[in-house]
Amino acid sequence: MxxxxxxxxxxxxxxxxxxxxxxxxxxxxxxxxxxxxxxxxxxxxxxxxxxxxxxxxxxxxxxxxxxxxxxxxxxxxxxxxxxxxxxxxxxxxxxxxxxxxxxxxxxxxxxxxAQLCPRRLLRRVVDRAAGMGLVASVAAEFEFFVFDETPHTVREKNYRELRNLTPGWFGYSMLRSSVESDFHRSLLKLCDAMDIPIEGLHTETGPGVLEAAIQYCDALAAADRAVLFKTFAKVWAQRQGKMMTFMAKWSNAYPGQSGHLHLSLRDHCGKPVFHESGRPGNMSDTMRWFVGGQQALLPELLAMVASTVNSYSRLVPGFWAPTDATWGIENRTCALRVIPGSPSSQRVEYRVAAADINPYLAVAAALGSGLWGIENRIEPDRPISGNAYDMTHPATRALPRTLSDAANRLIGSSAARDLFGDVFVDHYAMTRHWEEREFRKAITDWELARYFEII
Missing domain, CATH: 3.10.20.70 (Glutamine synthetase, N-terminal domain)
Incomplete structure (x- = not known):
């Protein structure tokens, strides 16, 4: 078998x-x-x-x-x-x-x-969708840096002066992917063997950075694929004397690493429900309410998506990551990008997610907020045209700027408690406050360079 x-x-x-x-x-x-x-x-x-x-x-x-x-x-x-x-x-x-x-x-x-288990949490959200007569399809795509290093050498170097797999900024490089074809093809072979089908693999902008797009499937299986990819791709790399990082941002010199999620819905008969020809962006009422829920709850649920202190180093203007709960049609400067297409390809891209996500929690937040929007017929703002970074948005759409702020928003969210339960919300927020406090104990290189002599 x-x-x-x-x-x-x-x-x-x-x-x-x-x-x-x-x-x-x-x-x-x-x-x-x-x-x-x-x-x-x-x-x-x-x-x-x-x-x-x-x-x-x-x-x-x-x-x-x-x-x-x-x-x-x-x-x-x-x-x-x-x-x-x-x-x-x-x-x-x-x-x-x-x-x-x-x-x-x-x-x-x-x-x-079970109240704290990430996989069970997502299963409950999937069950909520089923109770509404809906089934979610989800796909994850990850950017990750690859280094010619080992777990020992990165520690010996104190994570400085690391040797990247390849040099230079070279997105979509046929040269780099062909020279390193053994590396790329063996990663694809591993993923195929582990039933983590990769639809696309290419170099991204930065030295040694790749992006892998995992094929879509039902929500729970998609989160399984994502968490297995993040673990076993690293296993495979380390066995070859290399390392991968899925940090949201590992260096100030390069853009952050995304973990974008693509979501769509179909009914219990398999018919897609996001597409309606002739409407703006081909968006049905169901899709509009779904996006409305995601937009409304993004600031409240951000801790479930941007779950590390490092996550917030990525959420700054001009680095291909959103700073406000915005949405647009084919607009990559927004947190939510509606992608028009055929009935089967119409979807929303949840662009706030970074490569450091816990896939179960991030998918639960992205899907759960959309379902909440459908249940409550939440209307989104007008879609953003142009550069969302250059615009002023309502204060209610601002994303928390730190993990601790995000945890506080989660604690106060009645929608989060309805979707995920009081036990999870309170416990998870406690863990994020802990993470922030641990970070505050650290003395950073920036502080030493800025204050050691001059203050």
């Missing part, structure tokens, strides 16, 4: 037993979009397919660097970090081509932890 055909518990068991595997790789995704996992003995894995498995709930009690949150009610020393119950989704089965016949599966949390 091909791993792509695994849909049920019986399918997964048959494939593991048929390959005679001693162990299987199993992962869950934390609030920062990091896959945490382990090798699990095949007998234990097969039992877990039916009855679930246990995973320490510390994954909701620490940050991306394994540092414990200081104000966490969900888990901590006070609760003794118990196990949480999780279950395996057989349909996430992937081959791991770097490890012979090894298989990988994603799990998601049940019980109390």
């Amino acid at each position: 091909d791993s792509r055909n695994v849909k049920t518990v019986a399918d997964a068991r048959a494939l593991v037993e048929g390959r005679g595997l001693s162990h299987v790789k199993l992962g869950v995704v934390d609030l920062d979009g990091v896959i945490r996992g382990k090798y699990l003995a095949s007998a234990k894995f097969i039992d877990a397919l039916e009855s679930g498995f246990k995973f320490c709930d510390i994954v909701f009690g620490w940050d991306s660097n394994d540092q414990l949150y200081d104000k966490c009610d969900f888990t901590g020393w006070h609760s003794a970090f118990p196990d949480a119950t999780a279950r395996i989704d057989p349909a996430t089965c992937r081959d791991v081509p770097m490890e012979d016949d090894m298989l990988f599966f994603l799990g998601e949390f049940d019980g109390a932890a």
Whole structure:
């Protein structure tokens, strides 16, 4: 059996037993979009397919660097970090081509932890859409820098004077992609083997920066593809003595790295619902309300999309990233870009997202806000024509400028609480406040250069 055909518990068991595997790789995704996992003995894995498995709930009690949150009610020393119950989704089965016949599966949390589990959160938003008779298609595209470095050398160099895969600013370069064709083609081969189909791969503007556009599919599977791409592309690169970064902005010398999301809706019969010929931008009422909801809630949900301190270094004028909740038709200076087309290609591009997104949370925010807009028939502003950066926008459309400000907006959002629940909103906002406080403890190179001698 091909791993792509695994849909049920019986399918997964048959494939593991048929390959005679001693162990299987199993992962869950934390609030920062990091896959945490382990090798699990095949007998234990097969039992877990039916009855679930246990995973320490510390994954909701620490940050991306394994540092414990200081104000966490969900888990901590006070609760003794118990196990949480999780279950395996057989349909996430992937081959791991770097490890012979090894298989990988994603799990998601049940019980109390389900309220915080990013994958379960997105599943609830998908279920909300289904209750409205709608199904979402989503695609992610990521920009990422590639370096001739290793995890050891970047630390030895203190992340300075890094050697990029290629030099110079050379977007859409046929020269660079042809010279580095072994690198490009082996990445495409890896993604094909792991059922992460890449529709386009090209160089972007900057030394050693690439952009990969992942083929669209239903929302939950699209987030799976995105999180697997970010992890296993890095695995593949490091095994070749190279490194990738998906930071929102790793250097002041270059533009930030996007993680744009493309979204569309169809009804339960498969008919697209965003397209209506003869209307401005071919936008149906449904699409207009969807964009209206996204625009209205973008400032309130930004912490779920721009989830790191570094995210806000990208959201500055003139660097291909929005600073206000704006929208336009085929306008790349806006946060939301409506892309007119045929009924099947009509979609909205959620351009505020960077490469550092947790795909589950970002898709949940982008889709959930649009559904909220449809439910409440939210009208968007007039579409922006021309350069949105050069225009003055209402204060209500301004995006938070820091992660802490964004977390405060999330806490105060009644729509966020309706869409995602009080437990998630309060816990997640706490984690973002922690992230900002940790950053404030650091002394930056900029501060040293500016103040060391002169003040």
